[in-house]
Amino acid sequence: MPSPPPLASGPQGPHALRPLLHTVLDALHTGTHSRGGPLPTGGPQAVTARVRDAVGDVLPDQGDPDALRALVHALAEGAADPAHPLCAAHLHCPPLAVATAADLAAGALNPSLDSWDQAPAASALETLVTRTLAAEIYGRAQTGTPPAGPPTPAADALVTTGGTESNQLALLLARETHGGHIQLVCGANAHHSLPRAAWLLGLPDPVIVPAPAGTLDPAALDEALTTLPGPLLVAATAGTTDAGLIDPLPDIAALCAAHRARLHIDAAYGGGLLFSDRHRHRLTGLTAAHTVTLDLHKLGWQPIAASLLAVKHPHDLRALHQHADYLSADDDTDAGLPHLLGRSLRTTRRPDILKIAVTLKTLGRTGLGALVDQVCDHAHTLATLIDDHPAFELHDRPTISTVLFRPTGVTDETVAAVRRTLLTDGRAVLGRARLDGRLWLKATLLNPHTRPDDLTGLLKLVEGTTHR
Numbered sequence: 112m113p114s115p116p117p118l119a120s121g122p123q124g125p126h127a128l129r130p131l132l133h134t135v136l137d138a139l140h141t142g143t144h145s146r147g148g149p150l151p152t153g154g155p156q157a158v159t160a161r162v163r164d165a166v167g168d169v170l171p172d173q174g175d176p177d178a179l180r181a182l183v184h185a186l187a188e189g190a191a192d193p194a195h196p197l198c199a200a201h202l203h204c205p206p207l208a209v210a211t212a213a214d215l216a217a218g219a220l221n222p223s224l225d226s227w228d229q230a231p232a233a234s235a236l237e238t239l240v241t242r243t244l245a246a247e248i249y250g251r252a253q254t255g256t257p258p259a260g261p262p263t264p265a266a267d268a269l270v271t272t273g274g275t276e277s278n279q280l281a282l283l284l285a286r287e288t289h290g291g292h293i294q295l296v297c298g299a300n301a302h303h304s305l306p307r308a309a310w311l312l313g314l315p316d317p318v319i320v321p322a323p324a325g326t327l328d329p330a331a332l333d334e335a336l337t338t339l340p341g342p343l344l345v346a347a348t349a350g351t352t353d354a355g356l357i358d359p360l361p362d363i364a365a366l367c368a369a370h371r372a373r374l375h376i377d378a379a380y381g382g383g384l385l386f387s388d389r390h391r392h393r394l395t396g397l398t399a400a401h402t403v404t405l406d407l408h409k410l411g412w413q414p415i416a417a418s419l420l421a422v423k424h425p426h427d428l429r430a431l432h433q434h435a436d437y438l439s440a441d442d443d444t445d446a447g448l449p450h451l452l453g454r455s456l457r458t459t460r461r462p463d464i465l466k467i468a469v470t471l472k473t474l475g476r477t478g479l480g481a482l483v484d485q486v487c488d489h490a491h492t493l494a495t496l497i498d499d500h501p502a503f504e505l506h507d508r509p510t511i512s513t514v515l516f517r518p519t520g521v522t523d524e525t526v527a528a529v530r531r532t533l534l535t536d537g538r539a540v541l542g543r544a545r546l547d548g549r550l551w552l553k554a555t556l557l558n559p560h561t562r563p564d565d566l567t568g569l570l571k572l573v574e575g576t577t578h579r
Contacts, residue, residue, distance in 0.1 A: 119219040128219065131179060138180045142187025149195035151188060152537035158189045191540055196558055196565035197572070200542035202352070202380055202406075204557040206414040213469035214414050217462045224460040226438040227449045233462035234449055240468045241268040241419065247385055248405065248421045249398050267428065268405075268421040269454055270463055274379030275304040277404035277420040280456065281375040282308045282344065284402060284422065287430030289342040293373070296320060296335055297346040298327030298358065302377055305346050325354055325546060329362040336370040343372040349394060350380025353544035353553070354506070355513030357381055360396030367399070376400040379418070381511055383410020386479040390487060393510070401427070407467055409557070410483055410512075417463050428453060485559040486512040493554060493566045502574050506551055515544055515551040518577040523550040529576045539572050 117127035151158050165185035175181075192198055194205035222230035224237065245266035271277045282305070285293050295309045300322035309317050318339060320331045327347060336343060345367050347358040360376065367374040376397055382405035384390040385397075397403060401424065407417040422428055433452040434441075444450045452458070471479070490509035497505040497516045506515035517526050526543075530552060533539040542553035552573065 120221065124219060134180050135183050138183035139187045142184040142190075143192065145184070145188045146190070146192070146537070148537040149198035149540050150191050150534060150537040152535070154535040161185065162189055194558060194560075195540075196561040197539040197569055199554040199556055199558075199569070200540040202409045202555055202557070204409055204412050205560075206408075207412045207470060207474075209473050210413050210466040210470045213466040217465045220462075222462045224451055224454065224462060225458045226451060230451075230462060233465065234451055236468055237270060237454070237462070237464040238449075240464050240471065241270065242266070243471075244268050244405070244419060245421045248382070248403050249423055265425050266421065266423050267425045268419045269428075270460075271418045271420055271455070272416040273408070273418045274302065274377065274404050274406050275308075276456075277379070277406075277418050278302065278304045278346075278375070278377055279308040279311065280420045281346075281402040281404065282312055282314065283456075284427045284430055285344040285373050285375065286312055286314065288427050289373070293342045293344050294318065294339065295344050295346060296332070296339070296372070298322040298332075298348065300325055300327065300351050300353070300356065300358075301346055301348055302352060302379070305377065322358075325351065325356045327358040327363065329359055329366060332363060333366050333370075336366060336372055341371065343370070344375060345372050346375045346377060347400075349376055349378035349382060349384075349397065350511055352380070353513075353546060354515055355380060355509060355511035355555075357393055357510055360394065360399075362396075364396045364399035374400045375402045375404075377404045379404045379406040380409050382406070383479075383483055384511065386410075386476055387483040387487075388480060389484055390511075398423075407470075410486070411467070411470070411479070412482060412557075413463075413466055413470065417467055431456070482559045486556050486561075489556045489558075489561050489566065490514050490554075492563055493556065493569075496566055496570060500570060502577075503570065506546065512556045514554045514556070515546065516554070517549070517551050518573065521577065525577065526550045526552060529573060532576050533572065539569055541573075 118124055119128055162185055165181055193203045222233040224230045224234055227234055242265070245268040249266040269280065271280065282295065294315045295305060295317040297305050297317055298320050306317045318335055320335055321328050332345065336345070345363060347360060347363045349357045349360065364374060378394065378397065381394065382403065384393055401422070403421040405419045405421060407413045407419070408415045411417060431453045435452060439450045439452055487509070490512040493514045494505055494508055497503045497514065502519055503516050504519050518529065527550060530541050530543055533541060542555060544551050544553045554569070
């Protein structure tokens with residue numbers, strides 16, 4: 112009988128992994144060079160054909176020892192590379208090397224954060240880091256300095272898979288805190304996950320407040336809160352998906368206080384401004400929120416997934432409490448073993464906190480803040496280049512790191528065709544956004560290594576594609 116294949120952990124784990132890592136790194140290198148740009152060429156059909164050729168028989172009778180190299184090469188060759196300076200469509204960041212290395216350790220050790228005996232160190236680390244980040248949100252967000260005392264009574268945060276899960280949890284906690292009855296009020300600019308969460312949770316249809324300038328209108332919100340019966344949950348946005356805009360948080364917070372409405376702030380994108388001394392003031396009002404969504408796989412440069420839901424009042428988390436005797440027996444809990452099931456809606460849960468902790472410790476607030484400042488500066492540089500170029504029209508100066516623009520004097524159909532041509536050719540990855548009744552190209556700049564020449568080159572590509 113043949114020996115079983117080696118494991119990633121245990122005494123022989125590092126020895127078994129080392130040659131495999133060399134294989135992976137070589138395949139990543141050659142795959143990236145084979146691609147030659149930010150996106151594979153040829154569009155979906157061509158990419159699918161190349162992947163099919165590389166994979167062959169997915170489940171052969173006899174295994175292929177070269178499968179790791181071949182499939183990693185195929186993935187790299189067919190990837191949209193967020194580290195390429197012309198890959199700028201989405202809130203899809205290039206991950207830091209140190210965070211990716213930490214993620215390798217998490218994968219090899221494979222802790223599961225549903226019981227302490229599966230993740231002793233990881234559970235302790237998660238507690239330390241989530242409470243630190245909750246203090247950052249509820250202590251430093253408004254004043255820019257650490258609080259004189261402890262943060263709002265032991266403010267806490269839960270690790271989630273992304274803004275969608277965080278927003279769903281925020282609505283769930285609001286519903287349970289108010290006895291199962293609450294209605295969502297959000298702007299027309301809110302992320303699609305918020306109305307969908309209301310649907311999933313069986314809540315009434317959300318009340319959508321106008322956002323005529325791309326941000327929630329406080330006067331319209333005041334009218335809605337005045338006429339609607341409670342209880343109400345207002346969801347504001349700090350960093351819209353389309354343009355990176357931030358709702359008037361202080362005004363919204365004041366209205367929620369006056370009308371006794373609960374407040375959730377979706378800062379999945381903009382929450383990373385907390386790390387920047389230059390930009391933190393844009394989040395004034397964040398501390399008034401009962402819950403806050405923060406994605407560190409956006410302005411945090413983490414491998415997916417790395418998101419949090421911060422909770423101002425930890426007693427709200429009692430709604431998540433679950434008991435399973437095989438994971439959290441009462442006598443074990445009484446004996447001091449931590450109860451972890453109330454930390455998530457998931458049961459099996461990987462230690463995404465490790466890469467976050469390594470990044471925070473390695474870069475510190477200053478290092479992370481510098482990265483935030485750099486990508487915001489890149490956005491302003493691109494906006495100036497566009498504003499100074501007669502062939503382009505700029506939508507507005509950037510709020511965070513998103514820039515909307517379009518070729519001058521063309522139809523929406525041309526704008527859409529230019530974007531698709533660049534994608535199919537594999538030369539540039541730009542997003543799209545419809546605002547003010549027109550279609551715009553969207554550049555979301557999350558790569559701190561981008562240079563001014565890269566931005567100039569991007570505009571030349573768009574201009575050449577428009578007129579070819």
